[in-house]
Amino acid sequence: xxxxxxxxxxxxxxxxxxxxxxxxxxxxxxxxxxxxxxxxxxxxxxxxxxxxxxxxxxxxxxxxxxxxxxxxxxxxxxxxxxxxxxxxxxxxxxxxxxxxxxxxxxxxxxxxxxxxxxxxxxxxxxxxxxxxxxxxxxxxxxxxx
Amino acid sequence: xxxxxxxxxxxxxxxxxxxxxxxxxxxxxxxxxxxxxxxxxxxxxxxxxxxxxxxxxxxxxxxxxxxxxxxxxxxxxxxxxxxxxxxxxxxxxxxxxxxxxxxxxxxxxxxxxxxxxxxxxxxxxxxxxxxxxxxxxxxxxxxxx
DNA sequence: ATCGCAAATGCAAATCAATCGCATTTGCGA
DNA sequence: TCGCAAATGCGATTGATTTGCATTTGCGAT
Numbered sequence: 001x002x003x004x005x006x007x008x009x010x011x012x013x014x015x016x017x018x019x020x021x022x023x024x025x026x027x028x029x030x031x032x033x034x035x036x037x038x039x040x041x042x043x044x045x046x047x048x049x050x051x052x053x054x055x056x057x058x059x060x061x062x063x064x065x066x067x068x069x070x071x072x073x074x075x076x077x078x079x080x081x082x083x084x085x086x087x088x089x090x091x092x093x094x095x096x097x098x099x100x101x102x103x104x105x106x107x108x109x110x111x112x113x114x115x116x117x118x119x120x121x122x123x124x125x126x127x128x129x130x131x132x133x134x135x136x137x138x139x140x141x142x143x144x145x
Numbered sequence: 146x147x148x149x150x151x152x153x154x155x156x157x158x159x160x161x162x163x164x165x166x167x168x169x170x171x172x173x174x175x176x177x178x179x180x181x182x183x184x185x186x187x188x189x190x191x192x193x194x195x196x197x198x199x200x201x202x203x204x205x206x207x208x209x210x211x212x213x214x215x216x217x218x219x220x221x222x223x224x225x226x227x228x229x230x231x232x233x234x235x236x237x238x239x240x241x242x243x244x245x246x247x248x249x250x251x252x253x254x255x256x257x258x259x260x261x262x263x264x265x266x267x268x269x270x271x272x273x274x275x276x277x278x279x280x281x282x283x284x285x286x287x288x289x290x
Numbered sequence: 291a292t293c294g295c296a297a298a299t300g301c302a303a304a305t306c307a308a309t310c311g312c313a314t315t316t317g318c319g320a
Numbered sequence: 321t322c323g324c325a326a327a328t329g330c331g332a333t334t335g336a337t338t339t340g341c342a343t344t345t346g347c348g349a350t
Binding site: 080 | 218223225227242249255272274275277279280281282283
């Protein structure tokens with residue numbers, strides 16, 4: 001039982017159940033966004049626990065985590081399924097290789113000043129943005145094509 | 146029978162069927178991205194034609210148009226359905242109201258110089274990007290909440 | 291203009307991600 | 321330790337999209 005997770009749940013008024021603990025523990029380990037189904041499979045195959053976590057429970061847990069902002073939900077490219085990642089509270093974007101679909105995180109953000117301008121022009125109250133950049137990664141460039 | 150559309154199809158080796166003609170004609174009229182279902186309903190309710198276009202046909206037509214790049218497919222926010230828009234070959238982004246989900250197009254792009262830098266830093270060959278900005282539109286701000 | 295046939299469409303059934311209803315179980319405060 | 325609201329499991333359901341197959345249609349060759 002990871003004490004940091006217990007604290008995280010307490011701070012967000014989230015009841016500490018085995019299933020929630022296992023989901024967030026797994027997400028914290030993941031370096032890139034994952035689907036609900038892949039979380040389900042990972043937990044299913046984890047022999048450290050004999051009980052299996054139900055897929056609908058995974059979805060319910062993810063909804064809760066997203067609502068509490070401890071997890072972020074995305075959907076990349078034209079995929080019509082969501083991916084989830086632990087919210088590390090750092091503003092970042094993703095660089096996606098169009099050949100191999102590898103997702104790389106980019107630190108830093110070029111949009112601060114632009115958002116200010118845009119808010120003034122449109123009278124929207126700007127809250128956040130999502131930026132994905134597509135290209136060909138170095139290894140796919142080497143392999144030609 | 147719109148001759149521009151006939152030309153567009155010819156240029157893209159797309160067989161000119163009634164259904165395809167009606168779908169692209171409708172998309173060209175739309176100012177903002179629309180779902181497959183709303184295209185289906187719009188064509189269904191159009192009394193200028195007595196034949197109705199099937200929903201699976203709409204999907205098949207959209208897939209073809211996207212493959213040929215005469216139409217762009219998006220999916221905004223965390224909606225798990227796609228929207229489609231005629232590809233006007235102009236680079237633009239979208240501003241989405243988190244309250245009413247209205248989508249507004251933004252002309253211009255703040256990322257030209259940034260992409261150059263990013264390419265140099267990461268050795269990716271940068272191809273394109275997708276930027277969505279979220280906020281609260283003026284009318285929703287007025288209504289409070 | 292007509293014919294032939296590959297390609298496109300209609301329709302219904304299937305699939306895939308996500309959600310829901312309800313009976314059972316579990317974590318946590320008294 | 322007890323009680324109960326909240327969480328989970330499981331199966332059924334929804335909503336978007338896709339597919340299989342029989343029928344129809346557009347277009348090039350005649």
